[in-house]
Amino acid sequence: MDTRTTRELLAEGHSSEYLRRAVEQGNLVRVRRGAYAASASPDARQRHRQLIDATLPGLRDAVLSHHSAAVVHGIELPHAVPSRVQVIRTRSSKGGGQRNGVVHTRMVRLPPEDIECVDGLVVTSRARTVVDLARGMGFDAAVILLDAALRDPAGQGKESTKYRAAIEAVIRRCGRVPGIKMARDALAFADGRAESPLESRSRLMMWRHHLPMPVLQREVLDRNGHLLARLDFAWEEEMLYGECDGQVKYGVLLAEGQTPSGAVMQEKRRANDLAALGWREIRWDDHDVRYPTVLCRRIEDALRRGIPDAA
Structure with missing residues (x-):
């Protein structure tokens, strides 16, 4: 029902x-x-969608926005979904808004190009939604959001140039609204090749600790010219690669018919093949990123060992 x-x-x-x-x-x-x-769905995003479906018919001239629009678009969020449906009313261009127990209303003028219809719901466009959210976030959260938003839906570790251009256009249209510098700065740092929030957080950590920034999703070919691996992070001169192992890597992201133990064995074979080509490996997980100084020291030591004069 x-x-x-x-x-x-x-x-x-x-x-x-x-x-x-x-x-x-x-x-x-x-x-x-x-x-x-x-x-009630066990998933917070689905519960929010139920709240949207129960609330929106009673609102006139309302456009779903911010977190609510992100839920409809399927945009990954770095934070929990709020308990209120978020909408923009377009009849007034005055600032401010209203909140009650169910709805958070903002009064904003929206250009037609920033409004879409998705699944029969009127929402802010994907690009406008991302910009509005990034404006109200801290830098790290905005980068994580934008990394996900820029990811090419086709996968393969690519960034969507179409999404980046659309977000840039929204930022230009927004002019000098509050928070737009945050969105602009976060977009400049964002990279759609990051395939998970853990990879985004890792890149932010490296940047803050002044580590050499790696190449993302570096493709490595075997001796026959076939694709052997795509490396999360690669420092090419030092022949070092870094791999982030999130908790879902050996769970929901398994290929069809693959077991966790089979995935581990496949990773070991891959690591051996890369080692035969001269690549060295360093791995970390969610726990390690909570201690950035320690992890960055490990990466620095591994990089140093890859420089002949420092060996």
Whole structure:
């Protein structure tokens, strides 16, 4: 069952007492006052989508924006989804907005090119959504957001030039609105070749600790000219590569039919093949990035060992 209003359920012959008991027994979930769903999704983004579906029909001249638009677009977010539906009303160009328990409304003038229709919902465009979010974030969170937004949907460690151009155009249209410098600076640093938030955080860590910046998603060919690997980070002169192992690497990202143990063995064979070509490896995970000074010292030591005069 999709999100349904109290009025719709009563019109189908259900009583108010039935609705109360159904919620108590777990057969219905109250999404918000006057709206119900068959169940609550364990995923916060899906629960927010249920809240959108339950709320938007009661709003006029509203455009979904910010986190709510990101949920509709499927944009990865560096922070939790807020508990309110976020919208922009376009009738007024005055600043400010309103909040209640369910809706956060901003009054902003939106040019037509910054508005789209996705899944039947009127939302800010993907590029406008990303810029609006980045304007209100700290630099690191904005970079993580933009890295994900710039990722080529086709994968293969590429950046989408189309997405970057669209975001740049939105920034130009925004002029001098608050936070636009943050969005501009974060975009200058962002790189759509980063394939995960951990890779984004790692790159920010290296930059802050003044490490030589690596090449992202460096392709390595075997002796027969076939693709052997794409390296998360590569310092080419030192023949050193870095790999980020997030917790999902041997879980939900497994290939169809692949087991965690099989993935580990495949990684070992890959590492051996790279070593035979002269590449040295350094690995880290989410835990290591929490201690950036220690991890950066490890990377510095590994880089130094790759310089002949320092050996």
